[in-house]
Amino acid sequence: MARPQTDIEAGREALIGHVIDLIEERGNSAMTVGEIAARAGMSPANLYRYFDSKEALVEAVAERWFQPKLEIMEEVVASDLPPRRKMFEFYARRFALMKAEWERDPVAFSSYVELGKENFELIRSYVDLGDHYLAMIIGEAMAEGHFAGLSVDEAISLVNQITNVYCNIGAMEMVMPKLTTEKLARIIDAVFDGLSASDRGARAVSGLRAA
Amino acid sequence: MARPQTDIEAGREALIGHVIDLIEERGNSAMTVGEIAARAGMSPANLYRYFDSKEALVEAVAERWFQPKLEIMEEVVASDLPPRRKMFEFYARRFALMKAEWERDPVAFSSYVELGKENFELIRSYVDLGDHYLAMIIGEAMAEGHFAGLSVDEAISLVNQITNVYCNIGAMEMVMPKLTTEKLARIIDAVFDGLSASDRGARAVSGLRAA
Amino acid sequence: MARPQTDIEAGREALIGHVIDLIEERGNSAMTVGEIAARAGMSPANLYRYFDSKEALVEAVAERWFQPKLEIMEEVVASDLPPRRKMFEFYARRFALMKAEWERDPVAFSSYVELGKENFELIRSYVDLGDHYLAMIIGEAMAEGHFAGLSVDEAISLVNQITNVYCNIGAMEMVMPKLTTEKLARIIDAVFDGLSASDRGARAVSGLRAA
Amino acid sequence: MARPQTDIEAGREALIGHVIDLIEERGNSAMTVGEIAARAGMSPANLYRYFDSKEALVEAVAERWFQPKLEIMEEVVASDLPPRRKMFEFYARRFALMKAEWERDPVAFSSYVELGKENFELIRSYVDLGDHYLAMIIGEAMAEGHFAGLSVDEAISLVNQITNVYCNIGAMEMVMPKLTTEKLARIIDAVFDGLSASDRGARAVSGLRAA
DNA sequence: GATGAATGAGGCTTCATTCAT
DNA sequence: CATGAATGAAGCCTCATTCAT
Numbered sequence: 001m002a003r004p005q006t007d008i009e010a011g012r013e014a015l016i017g018h019v020i021d022l023i024e025e026r027g028n029s030a031m032t033v034g035e036i037a038a039r040a041g042m043s044p045a046n047l048y049r050y051f052d053s054k055e056a057l058v059e060a061v062a063e064r065w066f067q068p069k070l071e072i073m074e075e076v077v078a079s080d081l082p083p084r085r086k087m088f089e090f091y092a093r094r095f096a097l098m099k100a101e102w103e104r105d106p107v108a109f110s111s112y113v114e115l116g117k118e119n120f121e122l123i124r125s126y127v128d129l130g131d132h133y134l135a136m137i138i139g140e141a142m143a144e145g146h147f148a149g150l151s152v153d154e155a156i157s158l159v160n161q162i163t164n165v166y167c168n169i170g171a172m173e174m175v176m177p178k179l180t181t182e183k184l185a186r187i188i189d190a191v192f193d194g195l196s197a198s199d200r201g202a203r204a205v206s207g208l209r210a211a
Numbered sequence: 212m213a214r215p216q217t218d219i220e221a222g223r224e225a226l227i228g229h230v231i232d233l234i235e236e237r238g239n240s241a242m243t244v245g246e247i248a249a250r251a252g253m254s255p256a257n258l259y260r261y262f263d264s265k266e267a268l269v270e271a272v273a274e275r276w277f278q279p280k281l282e283i284m285e286e287v288v289a290s291d292l293p294p295r296r297k298m299f300e301f302y303a304r305r306f307a308l309m310k311a312e313w314e315r316d317p318v319a320f321s322s323y324v325e326l327g328k329e330n331f332e333l334i335r336s337y338v339d340l341g342d343h344y345l346a347m348i349i350g351e352a353m354a355e356g357h358f359a360g361l362s363v364d365e366a367i368s369l370v371n372q373i374t375n376v377y378c379n380i381g382a383m384e385m386v387m388p389k390l391t392t393e394k395l396a397r398i399i400d401a402v403f404d405g406l407s408a409s410d411r412g413a414r415a416v417s418g419l420r421a422a
Numbered sequence: 423m424a425r426p427q428t429d430i431e432a433g434r435e436a437l438i439g440h441v442i443d444l445i446e447e448r449g450n451s452a453m454t455v456g457e458i459a460a461r462a463g464m465s466p467a468n469l470y471r472y473f474d475s476k477e478a479l480v481e482a483v484a485e486r487w488f489q490p491k492l493e494i495m496e497e498v499v500a501s502d503l504p505p506r507r508k509m510f511e512f513y514a515r516r517f518a519l520m521k522a523e524w525e526r527d528p529v530a531f532s533s534y535v536e537l538g539k540e541n542f543e544l545i546r547s548y549v550d551l552g553d554h555y556l557a558m559i560i561g562e563a564m565a566e567g568h569f570a571g572l573s574v575d576e577a578i579s580l581v582n583q584i585t586n587v588y589c590n591i592g593a594m595e596m597v598m599p600k601l602t603t604e605k606l607a608r609i610i611d612a613v614f615d616g617l618s619a620s621d622r623g624a625r626a627v628s629g630l631r632a633a
Numbered sequence: 634m635a636r637p638q639t640d641i642e643a644g645r646e647a648l649i650g651h652v653i654d655l656i657e658e659r660g661n662s663a664m665t666v667g668e669i670a671a672r673a674g675m676s677p678a679n680l681y682r683y684f685d686s687k688e689a690l691v692e693a694v695a696e697r698w699f700q701p702k703l704e705i706m707e708e709v710v711a712s713d714l715p716p717r718r719k720m721f722e723f724y725a726r727r728f729a730l731m732k733a734e735w736e737r738d739p740v741a742f743s744s745y746v747e748l749g750k751e752n753f754e755l756i757r758s759y760v761d762l763g764d765h766y767l768a769m770i771i772g773e774a775m776a777e778g779h780f781a782g783l784s785v786d787e788a789i790s791l792v793n794q795i796t797n798v799y800c801n802i803g804a805m806e807m808v809m810p811k812l813t814t815e816k817l818a819r820i821i822d823a824v825f826d827g828l829s830a831s832d833r834g835a836r837a838v839s840g841l842r843a844a
Numbered sequence: 845g846a847t848g849a850a851t852g853a854g855g856c857t858t859c860a861t862t863c864a865t
Numbered sequence: 866c867a868t869g870a871a872t873g874a875a876g877c878c879t880c881a882t883t884c885a886t
Binding site for chain 6: 464465466467468471
Binding site for chain 1: 871873
């Protein structure tokens with residue numbers, strides 16, 4: 001009798017796909033409702049059957065972009081690698097994925113970065129989850145005696161900062177050409193072998209600290 | 212008859228100042244040509260005597276923002292601190308400045324970040340200069356035996372990446388609340404004590420998929 | 423084969439009810455075809471089987487709104503109260519009903535007013551019927567010697583105008599807080615005791631500009 | 634040097650005039666920004682130099698519509714007619730003006746009514762001022778012994794309600810054809826001769842009141 | 845040199861209505 | 866009979882930029 005419940009979800013996915021295409025072909029600023037609808041072969045008005053606003057659509061696009069990275073994190077954390085290797089993989093696999101994306105289309109990558117900026121909530125939750133997983137890895141590492149004298153929170157914070165450029169898309173973008181898996185390995189090693197609470201002179205011995 | 216460019220130059224400087232005020236008072240989105248001109252007490256049309264386009268003006272603003280950071284770099288590099296301390300100061304002083312700016316007005320800081328993004332060339336040259344100075348410091352450090360086995364370029368790249376979050380404004384913004392001079396000191400120490408060419412197991416000995 | 427209009431009629435009634443609910447819950451501006459259809463558990467397209475256009479539906483809603491007021495008029499006119507009391511009740515009962523509606527939901531009341539405005543014909547016929555009934559009451563009053571010197575038509579017109587604010591929904595809305603049954607009684611008394619054809623000086627004896 | 638300060642006020646007035654023309658020619662719904670701008674021979678964008686929003690423009694139009702009515706009120710109140718005549722003129726002159734407007738173009742009149750509805754604040758202040766002036770007239774009348782037993786506030790309220798149809802544009806519109814200056818005179822006379830606090834039977838003698 | 849005036853292009857959104865299925 | 870899908874027309878607003886004076 002009635003027409004079949006045409007999957008609205010399918011329409012959403014298709015639209016997300018069209019936005020992605022659009023971004024990759026013409027950059028972020030071409031992403032107008034009219035253009036997106038045209039790609040999807042529908043009228044701008046009809047697009048609003050699938051998403052309540054342009055913003056909602058953009059958010060969905062950003063969400064999809066983050067999905068694979070989340071999956072990688074989960075997978076690595078669930079593995080039973082030794083801590084040092086686990087931390088390396090935790091960053092390396094996501095980095096590899098993003099580097100590949102960047103190489104395929106640097107402009108598009110940049111667009112996604114911008115997209116993320118506009119959807120801060122998403123990034124925030126991604127980052128928070130990353131912190132959570134990192135805490136687990138660091139816990140395992142400390143059980144093996146690493147990061148002597150540091151609290152878990154301190155350790156998380158420091159590791160995050162040191163490795164920032166390999167997981168923060170915004171930071172990554174600007175130095176992508178210089179990032180390699182090999183360097184990442186060195187950095188992780190430096191983290192495991194060099195990071196502790198002991199003060200070894202970077203700050204002035206007699207100056208700043210003393211005062 | 213025609214006055215020399217001095218006049219124009221003064222106008223440009225004034226305009227830049229007004230844009231800065233505007234950003235700090237009302238954020239980036241209030242930065243329309245009309246608003247800027249109003250601040251400067253001139254007509255929008257007249258503004259175009261000083262800058263060819265809004266973009267050119269914005270670029271000049273970004274340029275001015277970077278200036279003090281450049282000066283700090285020069286100053287530190289010219290000092291005769293020992294390498295470990297020198298590297299620390301190299302980052303710490305710029306960081307202190309930016310953190311202060313951020314604390315005074317996070318929204319304005321964010322605006323500058325955005326401005327930077329839009330003027331990638333500028334950032335690029337700032338980064339390049341930073342690399343150059345860092346190379347000098349690393350040279351001194353290597354003369355003291357640090358970074359065993361690494362080439363200067365490798366060392367620069369690695370240090371840059373590790374410390375990225377303390378000098379890349381975009382990266383910095385997102386984690387600013389967690390950044391401290393103390394943590395920076397720990398990181399520099401980790402760099403000096405943990406960074407070398409030796410492979411210590413982060414990467415799988417027999418390849419990524421070995422485990 | 424085809425079922426009689428009964429079905430359609432039932433659908434119309436149901437739709438009218440849904441519109442009323444909608445108005446009372448969310449005001450006049452939420453009254454879109456989509457929303458109405460959703461309430462009625464049907465598709466917007468299907469709604470057009472019951473009404474040719476949104477306008478027709480709205481008209482039907484307005485019509486239903488007037489129904490109880492018509493019934494009151496009929497009832498009062500058929501009663502055998504003395505003229506003065508009859509006229510009072512003629513207005514007072516409708517007013518009481520509308521004041522109650524207004525108190526329950528002023529926004530909804532306002533929506534109905536707007537609805538009325540858009541369906542002027544309806545209001546017109548309501549007003550005409552009111553005039554007709556009023557004529558009967560006035561006839562009875564004149565038989566008792568009131569409104570000396572005025573024709574029936576003049577009397578109707580004058581009474582209508584004087585009491586307008588107690589029966590014209592549009593006028594009523596704006597001053598509702600100040601309207602009371604007591605004041606209405608005073609006004610009816612003033613009508614019965616003060617309205618006649620004699621000129622008592624409101625108008626300049628020798629013309630408007632004489633003074 | 635600079636172009637002369639072209640009067641922005643003049644532009645506003647012109648625009649208001651164009652809106653008025655538009656209303657009179659094509660009714661309220663034709664009043665779109667595009668149409669108005671076209672009338673004024675300018676682009677829609679330019680219109681925003683004169684008014685911050687369509688709403689502001691519409692408000693100005695409504696304001697202008699009310700202006701002459703305000704002036705009449707002031708004039709009459711300042712005159713030294715006797716109270717009965719003064720009250721008559723207070724209503725009659727405004728009514729004459731509005732009736733003339735309505736006769737010239739009933740549709741336009743209706744548009745103004747709608748305009749008023751949308752700019753309730755304006756109407757409110759107009760009404761309030763009217764109340765204020767009416768109070769003065771009633772004061773004078775009471776000094777002559779009218780409205781026995783009523784407080785000033787009661788008297789204002791009652792007179793307002795009785796005469797409502799001759800000054801409330803919304804109410805007036807619907808019955809305009811039946812409104813005349815003669816009838817108004819009768820009504821004012823009825824007010825002066827029939828309005829008092831005495832209960833003369835409109836309300837049930839033994840019923841409602843007794844309980 | 846400096847201005848006021850003016851604009852074109854573009855962006856998002858809403859909604860009554862139609863139509864093939 | 867009833868639906869989901871689709872749309873065209875319309876509406877408001879912003880802003881960088883140009884140009885005659």
